[in-house]
Amino acid sequence: MARSPWSTKLPYLSLFVLLLSSSCLAAPNSPWMREARSRLAKSSQLSGPLSKRYANGSCDASGPVDFKAPKDNVWSGLTDIEAANVTRWLFLHSGLNLTNSSKAGEWDNTLLLVELNIPNKTDVLPYINGNASAPDRWAHVTLNMRATDEPVIADILVGPLPIDNVTTTWVPLEYPYTKKSSGTIRNLDADSDTTAEFRCNISATISDITLDLWNGTALCMDNDTLSIWGIDPVWQYDGKVTRWVQYWNYPTEELDAGTLLPLGLYFKTDETGRDPANWKFEGWYYNSVFYETTEAFREAYYSEGFEKLPANIAGDWSGTDRQGEASPMDGMPPPQGVKPGPARYSVDQEAKYVEWMDFSFYIGFTRDRGMALYDIKHKGQRVLYELSLQEALAHYAGSDQHQSGVAYLDTFYGFGPYAFELVPGYDCPTYASYMNTSFYVDEETHTHINSICFFEFDADYPMQRHSTGSYVANTKNVYFVVRSVSTVGNYDYMFSYEFYMDGSIKVTVRASGYIQSAYFAGNEDYGYQIHDALSGSMHDHVLNYKADFDILGEANTLQLTTFVPTTETYPWHDRPRNTMKLNRTLITSEDAGQIFYDGNGATQYRVINTDKPNKYGEYRGYRILPSEGTCHLTVQDSNNLEEAVHPFTHDLYVTKQKDTEPRSCHPYNGMDVYDPMIDFSKFFDGESVEQEDIVVWFNLGMHHLPHTGDLPNTVFTTAHSGVQFMPLNYYEGDISRQTRQMVRINYDEDDKGGKAVVKTFGAESVAECSVDMSVLSPDLSGYVGDVIVRKFPFDPNEPWEETDGCC
């Protein structure tokens, strides 16, 4: 049975198979599907499930009103009809020789993805800046071309849309990639089922040992009690495909926690080519000893004094449910946010367009990268053309081959399909509004309900304050958040974009969920021992983002301004003075475009427009401030990633915007790490980035050294990273002075009868209404999580028509 790449591919994803197949198990007319459909039908009401209008003295807590975006969203994806028609067209196009995913074998060509091809910026600008019509729409299609000895993943374009039988064509999609191979990259995993069987056969040769050690076997049987999975990407040196796998326990009760259960026995295979006859077993590794043959391992195992190491077994320690002694007051209701008035933002659900205060933006959503923001404007002026995740790397290390060999590139799995429904009151406040997301898999468009949320939040501290002996001035800090969460296997990534009244924008990622741990033997130099036979495997998370700034137009420059110590002689003093001054540098060429942040935060990084100074001659711009701890990759020359490493080696990059360089990473980069689809280092070819349309690429991330506090799950308070974009000399003063949510209290006016004079600025009072607190205890029984509504084959008259089973 073939699976699309987002649902399985590598043994690492054995978890995913379980995870995703569960959602597929819901029958078309099951209660689940009915609930999900009913929720989907309601979503056009815009507000979250918990917003309601109150009557009779209750506060008006209504959701955002109907609203029309100024322009169509040219980034938001294909319509269901478009995707269905492209799919139909491709299957009719016999030259591609496509087989339906549900019927395809390893030697069949299948369709992996039908999505909007994000249009070129240069084609979009005339549309969003002026009166030009929207650029042509093309579908970006990914094909799994396996009916050949040299299987490839192929990106093609189909269009222009809408499909017709005369003008529609397909062409290889090559222009966004540095690899010149007509949009193809080799598929090292075409035979994932056969290779899995090959490994199970190896495992079968030592079933006596796995039974003896762990009372279990890994034989590719339904009743396997062990799983075997390992490095990702596979090793590709010397033109070979080398794989290392490890035995893992399955969790005993809950579905998850599997990544906490390594068993410390590893084996190596050579899986080069498509002919199983050429595949080779190459050795066992156990307790720091490498055995080249099964015979050698077996002999050692049964010899006297052979040390059998303990197993990692699931238990309370690996479960997320409440445990231990709760504090006496912990059961009482804690404070929570409420929304006593109508939503103060506007959402066009169809156009995926949002306005909050002086900000506006469009939302895009793709399989690879999940949510992206486009055309972010403040006060009607674009600040960012695009702000989007590019790739999330998790690079491990260890004394064993498994940890040493892992460097997950998560867009391979895709952030889009794993953006599940958000939990109101937990992932987002109870009063949040939501948007659905769609993704394509197995020739179908699927929808996750309420998987992006929007909400305002009143920070626990003000935006501004100042006291004197006679008055205090104080401004609320109300900000706006757009959020999605993608659970890529073990890790839950929470992506937030925050907007502030001072014009600043914050990008954060937080990580929770299960760590991928290591077996403890020999891993003392790579982590802490955190459970009986468990090591918290050291790893770097590095998440590459694209920030295509347009500061007062496209011609921009990155400026570095550094606090430097200096000894200066001044005309007013007879001796030199130890002091400091500013050192300003413009990044003028891509040759200087790969940047490490200075130590001690000494340098400010700022995108400016030197053609548009303010009235004092200073350049207007936005500062890029790593505000919550960021990092780049420790292993700059990683053998796991080779030429796919480049987007992760620095903190900040600046390149010239080119339609041919829209993204820093390709989801299949791991298939050819010596010659990846996108080799980011090739972006840096000496072009000018001085007053050009420039793109800033930056990394969020954290060095993660798991400790006992990561059991069962990493907590968000531990694992977070953020960068803040702040207007700097962009406006003539602090733009947050425009808000009405402030107060000045004069308290020295003796003649006012002992009362302070409270000056307000037009903010409406909610003193007269009350809020039904049931909003703080939402009924979560309608939660449908990963249940997805399938929409293909699409019939406008029968939108809920199902295909014949999904898996």
Added chain:
Amino acid sequence: MARSPWSTKLPYLSLFVLLLSSSCLAAPNSPWMREARSRLAKSSQLSGPLSKRYANGSCDASGPVDFKAPKDNVWSGLTDIEAANVTRWLFLHSGLNLTNSSKAGEWDNTLLLVELNIPNKTDVLPYINGNASAPDRWAHVTLNMRATDEPVIADILVGPLPIDNVTTTWVPLEYPYTKKSSGTIRNLDADSDTTAEFRCNISATISDITLDLWNGTALCMDNDTLSIWGIDPVWQYDGKVTRWVQYWNYPTEELDAGTLLPLGLYFKTDETGRDPANWKFEGWYYNSVFYETTEAFREAYYSEGFEKLPANIAGDWSGTDRQGEASPMDGMPPPQGVKPGPARYSVDQEAKYVEWMDFSFYIGFTRDRGMALYDIKHKGQRVLYELSLQEALAHYAGSDQHQSGVAYLDTFYGFGPYAFELVPGYDCPTYASYMNTSFYVDEETHTHINSICFFEFDADYPMQRHSTGSYVANTKNVYFVVRSVSTVGNYDYMFSYEFYMDGSIKVTVRASGYIQSAYFAGNEDYGYQIHDALSGSMHDHVLNYKADFDILGEANTLQLTTFVPTTETYPWHDRPRNTMKLNRTLITSEDAGQIFYDGNGATQYRVINTDKPNKYGEYRGYRILPSEGTCHLTVQDSNNLEEAVHPFTHDLYVTKQKDTEPRSCHPYNGMDVYDPMIDFSKFFDGESVEQEDIVVWFNLGMHHLPHTGDLPNTVFTTAHSGVQFMPLNYYEGDISRQTRQMVRINYDEDDKGGKAVVKTFGAESVAECSVDMSVLSPDLSGYVGDVIVRKFPFDPNEPWEETDGCC
């Protein structure tokens, strides 16, 4: 007229005189005093002014209940009676020759401070750890000994308390200081009134010029329209006292904004010694030209072609009130936090002791440093003996002498007296609880009402989450905040200590208020031009904190664990691999105790107890993570600070805990920068810090390069710094698993009729009650700000008896 040092001292503080005198103007029986007294009398009810119990279906939002701390608070300060009695005793002690502040001249000895002498840790431990009685109480008294040619500030101890006429003695307080001078340091500012007059006389010699330039004069007259103030500390090289001052405009309407109005004319004086006959005028500086004499300046000024530069004048741009166009929806009520249940923490107001969930701590409060926390325990086990601000440095630079010469050491002014009443709904949520603070000035104990707040807050993101295809587990992130705000002149420092359910503690400082700006002429290399004739003067904020960790006892060690790239050869591979591993180091001696944070966040800093490994042999400890951007001082060898610079030059320090080294800084360090009262560098004398009682000193801070967005005020979103202490291998798992505020939603159970199964864990629901939203619109007319209740001479029967005027 003499003033105590906290209210004036340096010309910089001309603002303060205005600021503070306003509060003093309230007559003893004015409406203000009545309001303030009435609020003070109510404060024993514990809850904030906005917490109330609801009846008839309303939620129970009551404040914390009465509660008794397990021990007396030995750090909380003197009682009013103690302070009054010590004051009385000192005035009766004729050898000190004290004069009442209200009557004293520059050649009189006065009393600056009567406070609790914080007891030695070694004396306190037997009390808080066991059954020993509390250590003796002594008063720490600061005297301004000016009736001499060599005036000094003198610290003495008076005690033991209570005062009696037989056993009470005073002794010089020297043991906590590295300077061996019987607890004294020279007072360079004894003649502040006379020197101000001296400078006004110089100013008078060019009144024609100041009138011509700015239509104003600075003559020490009540109707002065200009002020002159400058460097701090004064220059002390070559045994001289050299001062540079600058002319500044007064704000025209609002009281503040004065620090935005420099005028760019500077002069230099030699004010060495107490004999005015020896004081000298030494030159003018204007528009980058130094004139050694007034004649030279005058001649240039009236010569042809002399360039007269523009002035900085207050206006809308310098006012904090709302201005510009508000967004259409901005007037509607934003979301806010409510507390639908009773307070989930306990406060002993008298003992200043707080318990929240598994945390407990005592609060101390001093003139110099404001709020401090002591004996912070988690689950009954001490984590920190003390966590407290030590000093806040603001170090400027510029091409002019004024900016070049400024390096404010703010404890000189004191954080305690400037911790004003907090504004509910702005500084803290409307539902917060409050505590009053007391401080001593002019022989009186004063109180600021509601100047520390406590509240729980539900973060906008959860503590933990994990999704699978069948369930989602999610935990609320409810944290607890203790906060005070001190406005030291132009800047408002918001100090917060946050406590989290995972056992972590976060220390943050945020800065708002007015920047101190520079005149723009010649300052291009030191800041941006941000207004007509204004430069945003570059400066470093560095705030030194003490964190006396006790991890499972006092014997602790600081460990550094670093992610290092490496090339390794493993037994399982035939070629070396580029990967990474951990490098662990213990700081064993104070010689290695001054630490810069590693670049790229590569190193984890952790206080551990190597005698108490966990069951896996790993050391239990707390990690120190700079979580929101920190910095150390750019100018490592500052001529402004000389030997007073040392607490600010590094990110982290570790020393052996000694009763003789309780603090890193003395408030009068600036009086003798070549030989300060506490030279922090002398703490590092080679002692072992391996499994000793160690103290960690760390710096928060930010390089501040003011831009137009800092006008009128710096916003908190720009200026913030924080460090997080996180348990690391301290517990066997994530301790936040103990909370009831979590949910698990199973949604793949087809047989449940289309509803998810929602598993809760004992959290009470508030679905049945409603909250009166008037709590979100508090009546702020009762705000009394800096109005202070005076309590000396103290008579238990007449606590409100006033002295005869205050100024």
